[in-house]
Amino acid sequence: MKDVKIETITQAFLDYCGEDTDPRTMFVLKKMVEHLHAFAIETQLSHSEWMRGLEFMYQAGEISTPERNEFVLASDVTGLSSLVDMIGSQHEGTSSSVLGPFHVTGAPEIPVGGDLKNDNDGATVVIEGLVRSTENIPIEGAVIELWQTATNGLYSNQDPVQPDYNLRCSMTVGKDGRYAITTVKPAPYKIPDDGPVGDLLRATGRNAWRPSHLHFIIQAPGYRSLVTEVFSSDDPYLNTDAVFGVRDDLVMDYQECRNLEELPDDLSIGRDVTVPFYKVDFDFVLVPE
Numbered sequence: 001m002k003d004v005k006i007e008t009i010t011q012a013f014l015d016y017c018g019e020d021t022d023p024r025t026m027f028v029l030k031k032m033v034e035h036l037h038a039f040a041i042e043t044q045l046s047h048s049e050w051m052r053g054l055e056f057m058y059q060a061g062e063i064s065t066p067e068r069n070e071f072v073l074a075s076d077v078t079g080l081s082s083l084v085d086m087i088g089s090q091h092e093g094t095s096s097s098v099l100g101p102f103h104v105t106g107a108p109e110i111p112v113g114g115d116l117k118n119d120n121d122g123a124t125v126v127i128e129g130l131v132r133s134t135e136n137i138p139i140e141g142a143v144i145e146l147w148q149t150a151t152n153g154l155y156s157n158q159d160p161v162q163p164d165y166n167l168r169c170s171m172t173v174g175k176d177g178r179y180a181i182t183t184v185k186p187a188p189y190k191i192p193d194d195g196p197v198g199d200l201l202r203a204t205g206r207n208a209w210r211p212s213h214l215h216f217i218i219q220a221p222g223y224r225s226l227v228t229e230v231f232s233s234d235d236p237y238l239n240t241d242a243v244f245g246v247r248d249d250l251v252m253d254y255q256e257c258r259n260l261e262e263l264p265d266d267l268s269i270g271r272d273v274t275v276p277f278y279k280v281d282f283d284f285v286l287v288p289e
Helices: 009-016 023-043 047-063 070-077 080-087 196-203
Strands: 124-133 143-147 168-172 178-184 213-219 226-232 255-257 277-281 284-286
Touching (some): 009 023, 047 070, 047 196, 070 196
Parallel strands (some): 124 277
Antiparallel strands (some): 213 226
16 A cells, blocks of 8 residues: 655556556646646645535536536636637637537528628627638638627527527628628626626626627638637726636727718618617638648
8 A cells, every 4th residue: 555645645646547548638637636736735725625615516516507507607717718718729810719608509591791680679780801811811601600699688598588599690601701790789798606606706806797799600611610709899898708708809899880871782681770880890810720
């Protein structure tokens, strides 16, 4: 039997692992346990603190459902989700950001210039731009998915009043790589804070708010898929996003307009927009696989 001490327990754990362990699994597990043990030693972790950590995980499991994963939420609010995103997107293309829990597959296809606003409250927002390569070449056939909150801060799968797939769509761009959509400005919203993650936020004096944003997934053959969010430059929560999703290149300006002649010609709603309306220009840059 090993004479396990504070100084030897980490190596003892590693020695217990079999030689046929997958190398990547072994590397990740080794680093995780090394840091975990070092954390306990550095902080001189007490039994009560250790138990509180276990209770946090137990409570996270109790409140989690297929629609709400408290462990993912904990990863989000500690910055781990965004850190993994940033590690995986160290390239010249548009930054990635967190997927979030409200993505729904099967959103209806609409043409370039299609309308998402429909009967939703709020001023009309016209969003357009290009999907292009790092060489500034338009990417024909790129497929865009977009989803967002309504003006009440809720997604369609949170709000029984909203119709299915409200403010959700997919779109395939043409040879020019251009996309265009009419919609409404999404609202900021609070992440769920009625569970252990909410307790963590309150214990550290943090807010639970996310700034206004649009979610995008963009895919094209031969290019890395992009999962990202685009944020409003005037949002009050831009610098305190509860899940650390904001990046400098993912901030866009909503330009107020009153001249209908400034509208694109290919909008499915034509000139039937609220005045004032808002315009957003934003390009997405994909990198080769």
